[in-house]
Amino acid sequence: DTAVSQTPKYLVTQMGNDKSIKCEQNLGHDTMYWYKQDSKKFLKIMFSYNNKELIINETVPNRFSPKSPDKAHLNLHINSLELGDSAVYFCASRLERGGYEQYFGPGTRLTVT
Amino acid sequence: QKEVEQNSGPLSVPEGAIASLNCTYSDRGSQSFFWYRQYSGKSPELIMSIYSNGDKEDGRFTAQLNKASQYVSLLIRDSQPSDSATYLCAVNRRIKAAGNKLTFGGGTRVLVKP
Numbered sequence: 282d283t284a285v286s287q288t289p290k291y292l293v294t295q296m297g298n299d300k301s302i303k304c305e306q307n308l309g310h311d312t313m314y315w316y317k318q319d320s321k322k323f324l325k326i327m328f329s330y331n332n333k334e335l336i337i338n339e340t341v342p343n344r345f346s347p348k349s350p351d352k353a354h355l356n357l358h359i360n361s362l363e364l365g366d367s368a369v370y371f372c373a374s375r376l377e378r379g380g381y382e383q384y385f386g387p388g389t390r391l392t393v394t
Numbered sequence: 395q396k397e398v399e400q401n402s403g404p405l406s407v408p409e410g411a412i413a414s415l416n417c418t419y420s421d422r423g424s425q426s427f428f429w430y431r432q433y434s435g436k437s438p439e440l441i442m443s444i445y446s447n448g449d450k451e452d453g454r455f456t457a458q459l460n461k462a463s464q465y466v467s468l469l470i471r472d473s474q475p476s477d478s479a480t481y482l483c484a485v486n487r488r489i490k491a492a493g494n495k496l497t498f499g500g501g502t503r504v505l506v507k508p
Contacts, residue, residue, distance in 0.1 A: 312493060322480060324438065324498040336493045371437055381426045381486045381494055385437040 284308050285386035287372050293392045294362055301358045302389045304372030312336075313355040314373040314383065315347060324371070330355055331377055362393045395420050398485050400499035407506050413470040415502045417483030420464065427459055427466045430482040432501065438482055442468060473506045480504070 285306045294300055306313065314337075315327040329337035330349040344360045355372060372386040398419045407413040415429075426445045430438035444450045444457040444466070456469040466485075470477055483499040 314496075321500070322432075323500050324482065326495060326497070329493055329495075331493055337489075337495060375494075377493070380443065381496075382428065382440055382443055383496055384440065385430075388437050 285372055285374055285384055287370075287386040287389050289389060290387065291390050291392075293394065295394055296362055296364060298362050299358070299360045300362060300391070301356055302370055302372075302391075304355045304357075304386055306353055306372075306374040306384075306386075308374060308376075308384065310374035310376045310384075311352050312375050312377045313349065313352075314375075315355065315357050316371040316373060316385075318369045318371060318388075320368070328357075359391075362391075364393050367391055367393045396499075397421060397497045398483055398499035400481075400483050400502045402500055403503040403505075405502055405504045407470075407473045407504065409473060409475060409506055409508050411473055413473045413477065413504055413506070415468040415470075415481050415483075415504070417466045417468075417485075417499055418464055419466070419483075419485045419497075421485070421487055421497075422461075422464065424464075424485045424487050426486040427457070428484040428486070428496070429455075429457060429466075429468045430484060430498075432480045432482055434479075470504070473504075475506050475508055478504055478506045 312331045318324045328347040333349045369388045373383040375383045429442040432438045442457040454471045458467040480501040482501045
């Protein structure tokens with residue numbers, strides 16, 4: 282009965298490959314986020330979706346493409362992976378009309394070799 | 395100047411003592427403030443939220459907010475070895491047509507020594 286779940290937990294792949302990460306929340310939230318945490322542990326927002334609509338798109342390479350099929354799901358597809366993409370990617374969610382608290386998934390550790 | 399700044403630490407605290415963590419932010423339009431705890435290899439876990447000036451207490455945790463000084467702090471009383479983690483300060487700002495944006499500090503690593 283995990284609140285925010287992500288798959289896969291670990292992802293090891295070679296440069297140039299294309300990969301996807303999936304996120305699902307069962308909290309009834311309507312806003313979902315992707316964050317990237319680099320090796321220095323700095324956590325930075327990448328994208329935000331509200332009711333399947335993209336509302337925050339930070340300065341992220343076009344190789345990253347988020348997609349939200351419905352309010353409970355948010356996916357992240359990454360094309361032509363580069364070494365610098367190695368990081369932990371966290372999904373988070375919140376209720377737009379609730380408080381501003383965000384709840385995080387367990388993370389996906391991506392390693393590009 | 396970073397939007398949200400924290401001392402990276404490590405902050406070494408004897409067991410049973412009070413750990414005091416500080417955070418400053420640059421955007422005066424910030425509306426709500428959060429402390430997350432992150433154990434190594436785990437995801438951030440929300441431990442405190444504070445919206446108005448003053449103190450907010452929850453168990454052994456007290457958050458303090460001073461909007462005039464753009465300063466947020468977290469006190470951990472009776473520190474336990476299980477409190478050893480990285481504590482992330484996060485600041486929320488409402489952006490028109492773009493919803494709410496949460497900006498994180500770099501985190502303060504806390505080590506509680508038995």
